[in-house]
Amino acid sequence: MSVMTPAGDYRESYHADMCIFPTRNSRWAMLVGLALCCAAPLVLDRYALSLMINIGMLGIAALGLNILVGFTGQISIGHAAFFGFGAFASAGFADLGVPVLLAMPLAALATTAVGLVFGLPAARLKGLYLVIATLAAQFILEDFFARAQWFSGGVAGRVTDAPNLFGVALDTDARYFYVVLLWVVLSFCAVANLVRTRDGRALIAVRDHYLSAEMMGVDLAYYRTLSFGIASFFAGLGGALYAHYLRFVSVEAFTILFSIQFLAMVIIGGLGSVMGSLLGTCFMVLLPEVVQAVADALQGGAIDRALKLGSSIAFLREMTIGAAIILFLVFEPEGLARRWRLIKAYWKLYPYSY
Amino acid sequence: MEWDLLSQLVLNGMIVGALYGVVAMSFVLIYKASQVVNFAQGEFLLVGAWVCWWLLARWGLPFWAGFLLTLGFMTIFGVLLQVIVLRPLIGEPVISVIMATVGLSIFFQALMKWMFGVFAQPFPPIFRTERVNVLGLQVQSAYLLSLAISLVVMAAFGWFFTASKHGLAMRATAFDQQVAQSLGISVPRVFAMSWTISAVVSAVAGVTVGVVNGVSSGLSFYGIKVFPAVILGGLDSILGAVLGGLIVGVLENLAQYVDAQFLGWGNMFQIAPFYALILILMLRPYGLFGTQSIERV
Numbered sequence: 226m227s228v229m230t231p232a233g234d235y236r237e238s239y240h241a242d243m244c245i246f247p248t249r250n251s252r253w254a255m256l257v258g259l260a261l262c263c264a265a266p267l268v269l270d271r272y273a274l275s276l277m278i279n280i281g282m283l284g285i286a287a288l289g290l291n292i293l294v295g296f297t298g299q300i301s302i303g304h305a306a307f308f309g310f311g312a313f314a315s316a317g318f319a320d321l322g323v324p325v326l327l328a329m330p331l332a333a334l335a336t337t338a339v340g341l342v343f344g345l346p347a348a349r350l351k352g353l354y355l356v357i358a359t360l361a362a363q364f365i366l367e368d369f370f371a372r373a374q375w376f377s378g379g380v381a382g383r384v385t386d387a388p389n390l391f392g393v394a395l396d397t398d399a400r401y402f403y404v405v406l407l408w409v410v411l412s413f414c415a416v417a418n419l420v421r422t423r424d425g426r427a428l429i430a431v432r433d434h435y436l437s438a439e440m441m442g443v444d445l446a447y448y449r450t451l452s453f454g455i456a457s458f459f460a461g462l463g464g465a466l467y468a469h470y471l472r473f474v475s476v477e478a479f480t481i482l483f484s485i486q487f488l489a490m491v492i493i494g495g496l497g498s499v500m501g502s503l504l505g506t507c508f509m510v511l512l513p514e515v516v517q518a519v520a521d522a523l524q525g526g527a528i529d530r531a532l533k534l535g536s537s538i539a540f541l542r543e544m545t546i547g548a549a550i551i552l553f554l555v556f557e558p559e560g561l562a563r564r565w566r567l568i569k570a571y572w573k574l575y576p577y578s579y
Numbered sequence: 580m581e582w583d584l585l586s587q588l589v590l591n592g593m594i595v596g597a598l599y600g601v602v603a604m605s606f607v608l609i610y611k612a613s614q615v616v617n618f619a620q621g622e623f624l625l626v627g628a629w630v631c632w633w634l635l636a637r638w639g640l641p642f643w644a645g646f647l648l649t650l651g652f653m654t655i656f657g658v659l660l661q662v663i664v665l666r667p668l669i670g671e672p673v674i675s676v677i678m679a680t681v682g683l684s685i686f687f688q689a690l691m692k693w694m695f696g697v698f699a700q701p702f703p704p705i706f707r708t709e710r711v712n713v714l715g716l717q718v719q720s721a722y723l724l725s726l727a728i729s730l731v732v733m734a735a736f737g738w739f740f741t742a743s744k745h746g747l748a749m750r751a752t753a754f755d756q757q758v759a760q761s762l763g764i765s766v767p768r769v770f771a772m773s774w775t776i777s778a779v780v781s782a783v784a785g786v787t788v789g790v791v792n793g794v795s796s797g798l799s800f801y802g803i804k805v806f807p808a809v810i811l812g813g814l815d816s817i818l819g820a821v822l823g824g825l826i827v828g829v830l831e832n833l834a835q836y837v838d839a840q841f842l843g844w845g846n847m848f849q850i851a852p853f854y855a856l857i858l859i860l861m862l863r864p865y866g867l868f869g870t871q872s873i874e875r876v
Contacts, residue, residue, distance in 0.1 A: 294674060298672075298674070300673075300674050300677060300678075302681070343857075345861070353616055353673060353677075353814075354810075354860055354864050356616070356677060357806050357810055357856065357860065358856070358857060358860050360803070360806060360853075361806075361807075361853040361854075361856045361857050361860075362857075364803075364849070364850060364853045365850060365853050365854065365857070368846055368849070368850045371846065372846065482685060485681055485685060488678060488681070489678075489682075492675075492678055496674070537692070537693045540689040540690070540692045540693040541689070541693065542689075543685050543686075543688070543689035543692075544685075544686050544689040544690055544693070546682075546685060547682045547683065547684070547685040547686030547687075547689065548682070548686055549682075550678055550679070550681065550682030550685075551664055551679055551682040551683065551686065554668065554671075554675050554678060554679045554682070555664065555667045555668065555679075558671060558675055
């Protein structure tokens with residue numbers, strides 16, 4: 226195994242083509258990154274830690290959406306509703322006496338079931354029609370949350386417990402961070418490997434050319450529904466982590482704007498890129514913080530007074546989200562993942578880039 | 580069962596439904612001409628209504644001047660959107676184009692909230708509103724006016740597509756872009772024109788709703804309500820869009836009645852069209868009048 230990949234595509238076997246870490250360096254980088262993450266709670270302050278937890282749980286959901294959008298080529302704008310379903314389901318299981326750490330995967334499975342129900346039209350629909358079906362799912366689920374007192378606590382919301390491991394309550398950010406990290410690592414490993422299996426290749430075949438895929442014996446309906454199920458699973462898992470982190474879930478959080486944010490994460494990160502899901506989530510979590518910082522820096526100045534920055538920060542955030550989506554689509558359709566590859570290539574080839 | 584109430588509900592539904600029909604029509608126009616699913620249709624209503632409100636309430640223009648200026652503004656707005664945002668995306672996958680319109684939608688929604696606030700603003704009084712008796716039913720004159728405007732817009736559409744040169748060029752482009760191009764039709768110009776017309780017509784609907792109910796960010800929900808209407812009617816049928824809009828309008832009101840009388844769930848007014856949407860997608864995804872696309876291998 227070489228230290229660097231040579232310039233050009235020199236892979237000679239299927240094994241080399243399918244490996245996750247093409248070079249020794251990439252494997253080391255991964256391990257060092259993981260070790261740094263493990264050490265993060267010891268070094269970082271509470272604020273930075275909470276941002277990382279956010280990136281983790283939203284990243285899991287974004288990863289699920291990337292399987293649907295990036296790998297299978299189906300769009301969903303109801304992802305936040307499934308995220309919310311996972312959150313409420315996990316809170317519900319925990320209330321029934323299931324240990325929280327077990328309630329999370331259970332909630333994810335429950336969300337999968339719901340996702341499959343809404344995914345059934347997906348078996349017959351493609352692209353455009355599925356978007357509209359998931360749009361309906363978003364509103365129907367949102368309405369269900371608002372109405373079903375027993376499930377969501379209605380307007381008042383629902384209080385949840387912190388997870389508990391062998392009598393130690395994982396209730397501080399530093400402790401909860403490891404719970405999120407564990408699930409992030411598990412999810413990303415699972416998806417990175419899913420892409421290399423027969424099922425993963427079938428999903429990509431459905432995206433690239435569904436007629437050819439069908440002729441090669443890929444069952445379109447099965448794989449479309451499957452990818453919808455997987456996406457819902459990760460949405461539910463992310464939602465469950467969210468519920469037990471905030472310790473309070475309420476209906477208002479899971480709006481269509483939130484769904485669009487998930488899509489933005491996937492597009493900005495890079496469609497069909499596992500790493501890109503995480504990069505895109507980082508971008509979308511940090512973007513509002515940057516907007517806030519800029520508004521704070523301008524506070525009291527002439528611009529602030531003229532544009533009413535302070536009082537309308539929420540709208541400014543939404544605007545930057547919308548603008549970010551459009552700008553990325555027009556100027557960098559393959560997202561941050563491609564930008565990252567270009568940066569790597571620049572350093573590798575310096576000074577003889579061609 | 581009170582028949583009076585029921586027929587009143589149906590009439591209300593038709594009035595709102597006609598507006599849905601107008602918006603759905605302008606949605607279908609864009610879809611037919613340029614195969615773009617426009618998630619920012621509701622924002623056209625929103626922008627148009629706010630601009631008109633701003634001209635009338637802040638600058639004190641008379642209604643006709645403000646209205647014409649608004650239409651002029653929307654013309655430029657539609658062209659600019661198409662040229663700046665949508666044109667670079669021609670040839671990109673469907674997902675990218677849809678996402679771009681979603682991005683536009685949240686951008687303009689937030690921009691309007693930022694500029695004009697989150698509270699509903701009434702239009703300055705333009706017409707005397709009074710209750711009119713139609714076949715024994717009480718209707719506000721403003722509603723009748725909105726119905727009339729919807730019908731006029733629909734008739735104008737009908738004329739445009741069957742008799743005018745540009746309308747025929749648009750239909751030709753929708754039918755086959757390459758053939759249209761070889762016949763000397765400028766396809767980019769047709770795309771830009773479809774966005775412009777759609778923006779202007781939606782703005783008319785937006786101003787109409789604004790005059791009747793006041794302008795608020797809730798207007799952009801019309802853009803969402805369009806989806807049940809167009810799917811019901813068939814995505815690429817203008818006639819279907821009008822009918823779909825009417826049906827959705829009536830369905831909403833009836834669902835609310837059933838809800839209030841028997842179910843007591845609340846909120847069926849908003850949600851019922853989406854249940855219908857799921858059903859249609861499962862049973863008959865191409866809607867009432869849409870093209871059944873059959874792919875043979």
